[in-house]
Amino acid sequence: MVEDRTYLISRVFSSSRLSESKWPYLYPEAEDSSASMLQNGKRALNDDDDVELRPSKSLKLIGDEQEQEEEEQSDSNNGDGDSLINDIIGRDNSLSCLIRCSRSDYGSIASLNRSFRSLVKSGDIYKLRRQNQIVEHWVYFSCQLLEWVAFNPVERRWMNLPKMPSGVTFMCADKESLAVGTDLLVLGKDDYSSHVICRYSLLTNSWSFGMRMNSPRCLFGSASLGEIAIFAGGCDSLRKISDSAEMYNSELQTWTTLPKMNKPRKMCSGVFMDGKFYVIGGIGGNDSKVLTCGEEFDLETKKWTEIPEMSPPRSREMSASAEAPPLVAVVNNELYAADHADMEVRKYDKETKKWFTLGRLPERADSVNGWGLAFRACGERLIVIGGPKSSGGGFIELNSWIPTNDRSPPLWTLLGRKHSSNFVYNCAVMGC
Structure with a gap:
């Protein structure tokens, strides 16, 4: 049975690698080797090749002046850049169609004319x-630094983001x-006391350093809803546990200080629900x-209300600082938790304010006291990303599961498998 399962997985990922190479606005970086070139000037892609995907020059949303001139010349050769919107089905109908396209198609859509390019580039x-x-x-x-x-x-497709800029x-x-x-916000320290935020923008496919919090912190609980996110608790640069909270607006790139919580806390988790x-x-x-x-x-109302026993119960006693923050996620306004010690999935009953067990986590949901295991909501799915227990x-x-309204146990579906010698260091889900 194990051999059969491995065979099926390898077949799935052979097809997924093929779909990567056909992604409209990405292409594999080929080696300059005449022995591996085909007659059409392209090298065949082997199953064992490590492929780095990057934006195709002709379809970059942000290009240099020469590329922009070429695009404008192309638009003039094809007629009015707005013609596909105004003359055929009208602007409103065009927009109604475009917003229903997959995000993976927007690179190709942006290359059609100036209006489409502006829609994508501006956000x-x-x-x-x-x-x-x-x-x-x-x-x-991220499984690498x-x-x-x-x-x-x-679509079960992969894409490598540009490498983050960073000091040691x-x-x-x-x-x-x-x-x-x-x-995508990545928060850390550029020295032993200064908190920084590195921001990846989907619109430009690039990294930059974002606006700092009003009260910089680490070990906080956070969650996002549309264009806003809330960061609560954590530790300041003096390692003092905080009761403060802030709201971030991604469109304005601004931070707003919120009223203080009832209790200071660190190593906590955050979710949006209802x-x-x-x-x-924490x-x-x-x-x-x-x-x-x-x-x-x-x-x-801008008010905090304490809710007793809302944190998932701990199945094993260990040092509080050694265990990861609660692994929680919300799907369809229902709260779920992963118990890394007993390898179980639990659900929170909002009426009785009690937790109950639904079933098992996937077999490969390995972790060290919860560290290295990602448990996230991804639309209507729960996603579990697990890796090896040790490097090497x-x-x-x-793995994915779509929860139901009853108490049925999880039925996990393997969505993807990728070589890695490390844990999952960080994980986030972007919905847009």
Whole structure:
């Protein structure tokens, strides 16, 4: 049975690698070797090749002046750059079609004319998608210090992001991540006291250093909803546990200080559920006591409300600082948790305010006290990304399950498998 399963997995990923090479706006970086060139000037792609995908020059959204002149000349040769919108089916109908296209098609769409290119490059197309409640979720994760990979769970396609800019300290420091709007934020330290934010923009396919928080921190709980995100608790540069919270707006790239929580906490988790933000679990107080309560923040009243026993129960006693923050995720406004010790999935009953067990995690959901295991909501799916317990080789696997309204146990589907010698360092889901 094991051999059969391995064979099936290898067949699946042979086809997925083929789909990578056919991605419209990406191409493999080929080696300059005459022995490996075909008659058409392209090298055949072997199954064992490590492929780095990068934006095709002709379809880059951000190009140099020469490329821009070539694009404008191409538009003039094809007639009015707006003709596909105005003359055939009209602008409104065109936009209605475009916002329903997959995000993976926008590179090709941007190459058609100036109007389409402006829609994608400016981010207006993602604003229209959000207004019409059209969201496509991709998983972003890092298993190398400065390298990030994106995965489309619907089409099962991979994409390597550009390498992060970094100093030595930031590269080696612990980092935390969150996707909000069309931004991927990676938070860490560039020295032993200064907190920095490295921001990846989907619109430009590039990294830059973002705006700092009003009160920089680490070990916080965070979650995003559309173009906003909330960061709560954590530790400041003096390692003091914080009760403060801030809201980030990805479109304005601004930070707003929120009212303080009822309790200071660090190593906590955050989720949005029923339009409200929740911070769950963590460590609080001078004695580093484990907190079992959560707190609800109402975005309309701007008030925090404490909720007893909202944190998932711990199945094994261990040092509070040794265990990862609660592994929680929300799908269809229902709260789920992964118990890394007992390898179980649990669900929170909002009426009784109790946790109950649904079933098992995937077999390869390995971790060290919860570290190295990603448990995320991805649209209507729960995603589990697990890797090897020690460095030196192996795979990470992406497993998916679509929860139902009853108490049926999870039925996991393997979406992707990738070579990796490391844990999952960071993971975020971008929905736009």
